[in-house]
Amino acid sequence: MNSVRSKRLSKWVIALLALALLLPAIPAAAQESGSGAITRGDAAVLLQQTLGLESPKALDSFTDVGVSDKAAAAISALKQQGIVKGDAKGFKPNDPLTREQMASLIVRAFGLHDNGIQVNYKDAQKIGKAHQVDAVRLKQYFIVDGLTFDPKHRVNKNEFVTALERAIGSDVEQQGSIPLTDLFRQPAQFGFQASPDGKKIGYIQPWNNRLNVFVKQAGSSEAVQVTKETDNNIAGFAWKTDNTLLYAMDKGGDENYHIYKINADGTGRKDLTPYENTRALLVDGLADQPGYLLVALNKRDPRVFDVYRLNMESGALELVAENPGNISGWMTDHDGKLRIAIASDGIISSILYRETEDKPFEELYTTNVGDQFSPIMFTYDNKQLYALSNVGRDKAAIVQFDPVSKKAVKTVYENADVDVSGIFFSNKTKQITGGYYISDKVHYEFTDADWKAKYERLQAKLPGKSISFLSIDDNLENIMVLAYSDRAMGTYYAYDAKADKLTLIADTAPWLKEESLAEVKPVTYKSRDGLTLHGYLTLPKGADPKNLPLVVNPHGGPWARDEWGFNPEVQLLANRGYAVLQVNFRGSTGYGKAFLDAGNKQWGKAMQDDLTDGVNWLVGQGIVNKHKVAIYGASYGGYAALAGLAFTPDVYAAGVSYVGPSNLFTLLDTIPPYWSTQLQEFYTRMGDPVKDKDLLTAVSPLFHVDQIKAPLFVAQGQNDPRVKQAESDSIVKALTDRGIDVPYMLKANEGHGFALPENQLDFYLALERFLHRHLME
Known part of the structure; x- marks a missing residue:
């Protein structure tokens, strides 16, 4: 299928020429109305040309097709390719083409496969046995509405040409469109990390359509393929020693990650945490202890993680700390000693501390919901803590905290407008050297003059790009960075600060050209109750910003935020002619405590109003056509799509829910067991199933399907541990029971979002077709 799509625009031109040749053979009246049935022979001619x-x-394909028949060559060509089939009864070239016959022609010609969309026809028993699978494939690929197939319907010329256009994709992609396969192609190389001695570089690269680890000598282009995983992508890797790597991988998206070790030459692969239904977390790589790791495992109790010292050679586990049932996180000091535990009942959080590992943990600091105190690291003498805190303030800052006095003794870094995100520090001077925050983009501020000067020189070499620092040596001379933008997935560079020399390492997506992509512009507007909302607006490149179709794309979480940068979904939508609005609605992180808390118990209410207000703002400016607005999101964004269709049915012409919950009661009842310590926080921010029963009923889209009138597309991973398959099953069934056809893509080997490239392509191909049907046609 993908090879067909990459060439389809040129084939579309051929198809149009073929149609021009065919039209004289069709009566004029039928040409004008498009109602004249196309014959099997004429369809064969058009398909051959396409x-x-x-x-x-040899033109001897069927006994009833003579060599002088105008369709003889086409029928023979199609039979040779296995596209048309027949027996002694012949081809019957002058018979009208039926819909079931057309389905088989199109599916065989273009190699349409099962993309996971569930298809049930009410008249399935009327479809000929030879055409049943093809009838399903046709609907899966075309994303058309209707619960009946009408297999014996006589296809007219317009219907057949439309089917060809849809099979080729020319109805969605126009001349100059960026192929979907380019936008969602796996990065060429990414995740570069230097070994501890700096002599080797590890990175991730696709192999057999799966992400694997490769290693090369620094300065060399020759690489060794270290891993050869074929079923699942590697989720990430890290160097353990100069010659040993660790990597994480789950199975089919179930998020039960195992930690593996492997040598840099590809030998010695070993699953270090081979426990069923268990999730492994790396607590500390213990850089000074080559044969050991500190890992957290929930194998004793799926709800909580205990910490073990893992012998990498024997696999033996030594318990370092048993979770009493309320610990949600652990932290070590610079010597790898486990000295911090974060306890929580979901409402009250406590930081537990011990001076040495032979002493019990004692309560150090306690916060309530809305207050944040998150330890980042110990000071270099292991006596005090750096923490991200909004205690006593609205915007989170970096503070230095003294465990003896149990007080913040110093504000290290803060910003008046937004939460700060992190700090820079020097292992050489053992000092904090700067910090960064995210507003419209990432912004860095350095207190160390040397760091500041080198950053400014580096930024001058990469104009228009944001920079992510990946590794910095102790002397601040060898720096590895990723430079990216809204129109560039990212390029890796090595910067020799001493020589002021920037060297290209790799471009993650060299096939994408920045000049063909759309700009993502930060925007602000006011909500109906006066809040200032921040977000990003992307307009189709070169389009007149008037009366455009719009896709509202709310982020997941919802306790997260959108950031400026490259987003292939946004670029796909903009390239297909849509304006795209991303809103950091109330309840999003990064804008302070009050803004986060403003989202409490506002799912489907004020949080949804923020999205609606964004639509009205754009409509009011004349940028957007109010009749051509869709909403698409994943996870919480999928919920927002369902809520938009159910609670503001006049705003949206279509909606797409990707792993989105439909029933907040069942969502809360089936959260992963290892989130159980945060359940009370979910109740505070979403609603308590008992105390807030009426609220959760009012904002669960499943109970309001009678208000949904716009078309809906649903996608779900069968192994999703966060939003269970039942969430999507339920909303689809409720609508289907009302006679509403809902395209529903279910992938058996995926979890909370599709990770495998073949499944991603299936989804985004269906997404662009669905939106095109309801916003463009």
Whole structure:
């Protein structure tokens, strides 16, 4: 299928020429109305021209197709390719083409496969046995509405040409469109990390359509493939020693990650945490202890993680700290000693501390919901803590905290407008050297003059790009960075600060050209109750910003935020002619405590109003056509799509829910067991199933399907541990029971979002077709 799509625009031109040749053979009245049934022979001619198939020398495909028949060459060419089939009864070239016959022609010609969309026809028993699978494939690929297939319907010329256009994709992609396969192609290389001695570089690269680890000598282009995983992508890796790597991988998206070790030459692969239904977390790589790791495992109790010292050679586990049932996180000091535990009942959080590992943990600091105190690291003498805190303030800052006095003794870094995100520090001077925050983009501020000067020189070499620092040596001379933008996935560079020399390492997506992509512009507007909302607006490149179709794309979480940068979904939508609005609605992180708390118990209410207000703002400016607005999101964004269709049915012309919950009661009842310590926080921010029963009923889209009138597309991973398959099953069934056809893509080997490239392509191909049907046609 993908090879067909990459060539389809040129084939579309051929198809149009073929249609011009065919039209004289169709009566004029039928040409005008498009109601004249197309014959099987005429369909064969048009299909041969569309596919660009050469006519075979022998024209003896069927006994009832003579060599002088105008369709003889086309029928023979299609039979040679296995596209048309027949027996002694012949081809019947002058018979009208039926819909079930057309389905088989199109599916065989373009190699349409099962993309996971559930298809049930009320008249399935009327479809000929030979055409049943093809009838399903046709609907899966075309994303058309209707619970009946009408297999014996006589296809007219317009219907057949439309089917060809949809099979080729020319109805969605126009001249100059960026192929979907380019936008969602796996990065060429990414995740570069230097070994501890700096002599080797590890990175991730696709192999057999799966992400694997490769290693090369620094300065060399020759690489060794270290891993050869074929079923699942590697989620990430890290160097353990100069010659040993660790990597994490789950199975089919179930998020039960195992930690593996492997040598840099690809030998010695070993699953270090081979426990069923268990999730492994790396607590500390213990850089000074080559044969050991500190890991957290929930194998004793799926709800909580205990910490173990893992012998990498024998696999033996030594318990370092048993979770009493309320610990949600652990932290070590610079010597790898486990000295911090974060306890929580979901409402009250406590930081537990011990001076040495032979002493019990004692309560150090306690916060309530809304207050944040998150330890980042110990000071270099292991006596005090750096923490991200909003205690006593609205915007989170970096503070230095003294465990003896149990007080913050110093504000290290803060910003008046937004939460700060992190700090920079020097292992050489053992000092904090700067910090960064995210507003419209990432912003860095350095207190160390040397760091500041080198950053400014580096930024001058990469104009228009944001920079992510990946590694910095102790002397601040060898720096590895990723430079990216809204129109560039990212390029890796090595910067020799001493020589002021920037060297290209790799471009993650060299096939994408920045000049063909759309700008993502930060925007602000006011909500109906006066809040200032921040977000990003992307307009189709070169389009007149008037009366455009719009896709509202709310982020997941919802306790997260959108950031400026490259987003292939946004670029796909903009390239297909849509304006795209991303809103950091109330309840999003990064804008302070009050803004986060403003989202409490506002799912489907004020949080949804923030999205609606964004639509009205754009409509009011004349940028957006109010009749052509869709909403698409994943996870919480999927919920927002369902809520938008159910609670503001006049705002949206279509909606797409990707792993989105439909029933907040069942969502809360089936959260992963290892989130159980945060359940009370979910109740505080979403609503308590008992105390707030009426609220959760009012904002669960499943109970309001009678208000949904716009078309809906649903996608779900069968192994999703966060939003269970039942969430999507339920909303689809409720609508189907009302006679509403809902395209529903279910992938058996995926979890909370599709990770495998073949599944991603299936989803985004269906997404662009669904939106095109309801916003463009």
